[in-house]
Amino acid sequence: MIYYLTATGNGNSPDGTLPPGAVVCTLTQYQNAALWTVSGGVIVAVTPPPLTLAQQENVILATSGSGAGIVITCASNSVLSGTYAIDSLSQVKITAVAAAINAGIGLPGGGSTFNYPDISGTMHPWTATTFVEFAKAVMDLVYNMDMVVAADTGSLPSTAVTIA
Secondary structure (H helix, E strand, O other), X not given: OOEEEEOXXXXXXXXOOOOOOOEEEEOOOOOOHHHEEEEOOXXXXXXXXXXXXXXXXXXXXXXXXXXXXXXXXXXXXXXXXXXXXXXXXXXXHHHHHHHHHHOOXXXXXXXXXXXXXXXXXXXXXXXXXXXXXXXXXXXXXXXXXXXXXXXXXXXXXXXXXXXX
């Protein structure tokens, strides 16, 4: 027997028709077809797979009250203070620049400073030393968040960090 879950009752085959013997289970307006299946002729909810660690981290960042970022206070240069994105793509960029600095390649653009944006897109002039310290703060925050998520216990770390 072939079951079709549909909101309209006309099947969800490519041409909108139903094969002979098919049973249509019409979903209500509140049921998303991706979240339901048919078992024993009854519509049942599909249990979604558990969130990956990265997905859980993104949920934490989105709900942490920090605007999904790390709130940096730079003691030596207040121009660098601000909230910076630390989503997965931002982490890759931050890590890549820090790795290049530590490998002796230098800063992007080849100068003594380079501009890196805060979460609102405002550029800030970073030196190699302060950027590596920033990258370490990001790495530590994300690691500590991951440990809380993995243990499923404890309190989330503060997203407010002071760097020299």
